[in-house]
Amino acid sequence: MSSYAWECTAGKELTWNILSLFTTSGMLFLEVSLIAFLLQGNYASGLEALTRTFAVSALIVGLDILLKAIYMFGLGIPLFIDSNEQQHHMKWSLWVVHRLVLTAVYGFILFMYHSKWRERLPARPAFYKYIVIMFTLNALALFACGLTVNGTDFGFWLYSTTIVCYHTFYLPLLYVTFLADFFQEDDLHLENVYYSEMKDAGFFDADWE
Incomplete structure (x- = not known):
């Protein structure tokens, strides 16, 4: 559990949760964007494909952030802290x-x-x-x-x-x-x-x- 010493320090839980939430969401945004762009194939122009890609990615990642925020800050479930x-x-x-x-x-x-x-x-x-x-x-x-x-x-x-x-x-x-x-x-x-x-x-x- 030594790798989790910093986030388990008293007073650091909120900072760690917020940092982890936006870091994982940023990575997920990259993943979703690649998948959304890839699945469009050659049936959309460059600008149209990018616009659609970012719209889909923003919607999915936004829902993901909302769900995780409800778990962490609403229900008090420590998604990114493994000491509890x-x-x-x-x-x-x-x-x-x-x-x-x-x-x-x-x-x-x-x-x-x-x-x-x-x-x-x-x-x-x-x-x-x-x-x-x-x-x-x-x-x-x-x-x-x-x-x-x-x-x-x-x-x-x-x-x-x-x-x-x-x-x-x-x-x-x-x-x-x-x-x-x-x-x-x-x-x-x-x-x-x-x-x-x-x-x-x-x-x-x-x-x-």
């Missing part, structure tokens, strides 16, 4: 539902990749790998929450491990999946431009006679 287990069952039941929804969404997208709707999704393998990773992570977290609801200590350890992995590797995963190729293509384009300019200037001309 008086509301153990209700707390972990909420996380079970939360992870069940995310697992179902990623599972549905995996199903789409193997169905007639595959053409609506990006054809690049990196997108498929991203969905597989997120489905696996959320399925593990769901399994861990189920174990914890039943009072299994291993479930709490497994859930904590998935949370640490999520917060540590999610942003690098986004970069590798969605941005790395873009920057590589941009660098390659610049190299081609420099090569063309040097060739036009005669730097590669040679007298073979």
